[in-house]
Amino acid sequence: MSEAILHRIDRPKGRRVNPAERKELADMLAALLAYGSTGEMRRERLIEYLHVIQDARGHLPIALLAALAEALKISQAEVYEVASFYHHFDVVEECPASVTVRICTTGACALAGGATLAAKLQNLLGADVRVVEAPCIGRCEKAPAALIGGEALGLATPERVSQALADTLSPPESKATPILLDAYAAQGGYQLLRECGEGKHDSDTIIATLEQSGLRGLGGAGFPTGRKWRIVRSQTAPRLMAVNIDEGEPGTFKDRHYLEREPHRFLEGMLIAAWAVGIEAVYIYLRDEYAECRRILTAALAELAGQHILSHALPRIELRRGAGAYVCGEESAMIESIEGKRGMPRLRPPYVAEVGLFDRPTLVQNCETLFWVPALLKDGGASFINQGRHGRKGLRSFSVSGRVRQPGVKLAPAGITLRELIDEYCGGMAEGHELYAYLPGGASGGILPASLADVPLDFDTLQPYGCFIGSAAVIVLSQQDSARDTAQRMMTFFAEESCGQCTPCRVGTHQAARLMAARHWDEPLLRDLAQAMTGASICGLGQAAPNVLLCVLKYFPDEVGASDPGTDVAGRSVSASGATATA
């Protein structure tokens, strides 16, 4: 990190730090600082230090924030700004409760009664337990889901949450059974990476194969992977890499699904990318909600470092922990967060491929994109090229949740329609539920009526309908649900997750969420807001936030009393459930 980034302040400012507080902080951070580093504190690791304090004390006392600012030689305002930005940090003088229970109330968990569960738990559990309604925690196949002191619990009921609370004193056994290094290597794992290191492949051929395979960024933006590698490789060294496992788009849980099963396959893909692009250091940004993935990845990285199965030197790898902020899934916001700052998206140009992490050229890739790399390179891309339906090519990992019989991650041909996906991969609709609507790409990808269930689902196929597939998070709604309520809840989610930097998103999402709670929507006003959000927001959060709103106006006008019925109507009006806001 350059000196320019650090604001050196020589004289003490702000709150005075006493020796006891100084020692308390030093003791807390001792273990972290001793682990794999020089023991020196680094400004960029501010969020890691805040996690240590939050984990130890259950909150962030002002005195320790002041001590942290002093130790890092930065201003208290800077520490406070960062700490107050993230949901998982509690900047308060008193510990709010001995344990925090987060109940997901977005996406499939909302349909499964997440908000009701949260209210029940609030009454049931004493003041010592804090119940918080939380945005998607990536357990949508087991809705409603909860995080209890950071550990995930699916199919949550008041009884199951109480039971889990009784057990929180002892750390839970890992429920996932990932393939360990030996088993992965026995299947031929890391062979390709080893051959790369031994000079048996050249990076041009590797990149060309990826380009032929048609692999695109599976975090949602769909940028061609091979081309991205080529662009970053052409930049001046040192080059860095940031792996995005923030997976915050409501309804998405594919990255978790793969990490819990085959962490080494992802790591091999990551290291092949690092080798081909000439990467000096890799930063893995994992969302804080995925405690189990954190353990799995930590163990897998330790295995890799401990067993010398590779001949070439690996780049430095750092596993970083998010702190509860959807906007950090946006690549430049993630980069800011890795630098220890608030997750504020950057203005482009410059693009992160040219000026990214620590101002270096940076390759940003989603976890699943890298997961497919080893297999695609081994078969020359055939496993993708030979798949696909309705004129589309490739495979997609659909995170399916909501009113289907068997929710979960479904690896299906790109271009499959929703109807085919439900019938062939999800065992049909859940008992007593008929298809009414679906969200093809999480909260930001819009919402479509049942009458459009035969549209191919892939990158670029949904734009004519005002939607996009994004991370392929498909949330299925039935006649028991309302598109309006879902859209209003998603807008509330965006309002809570907006970083607050630019006016159209900060004010627009907030105002839209409020206007969408009314029985009859003020269509001209909402359309004006949508135009300002789409046209003037800095990043994709604000630009895509109006999609659900515009889709409801277009496809479900009966639900909101809008004037123009539009062209594609679901064909029936909805009961009184659509009249009041639930979020």
Next chain:
Amino acid sequence: MSEISLQIDGRNVVAGKGMTVLGAAQSAGIFIPTLCNHEKLKPFGGCRLCMVEAEAGGRTSLVSACKYPVQQDLVVRTRSGQIDNIRKVLTEQLLAFAPDSEVLMELAQEYKADKNRFAKEPSFCILCGLCVRYCAEVKQRHGVGFIDRGASREIGFIPEIAASECWDCKECFPLCPTSALQAAFVLVKSLTPSSPSPS
């Protein structure tokens, strides 16, 4: 080539390499509204009033003039139906927070904004960040910062720093487009009994 020629509203403008579209427009006497830009501060791009249409290589996009760099043969349009409507809505949004701000009233007149279109939430702060950034970038005092995020975002003084640093400075006061800053500072002053009194 250190000089770059581009077109703004049909006029040929010559700008230096590294300049922003806003800088180039200002040097040519072409007005683009902005509330968060300041010559002494790094571009922030927060208010979004300076959105303009930029056409390059056959592609037109909406960009913030305060940050977007000039490039050879760029064609910039500072007014259009879409831009005017965006500025109108942004002004209406900000007026809900600072209904009496003179700068906003002027914008409202230009873009036919209705100051009562959104429910009032007077915090008197539009989060342009001029005070926060001036204190950090120019003064390097960090007496005032951004707290929280999204709709809950606000500016806040660090009381102990404010008490020792701000009375002799106050350089951020005249920067505030809504006079909210002074109110915030006075509030902190009232909450910090140990701070020195103004002379």
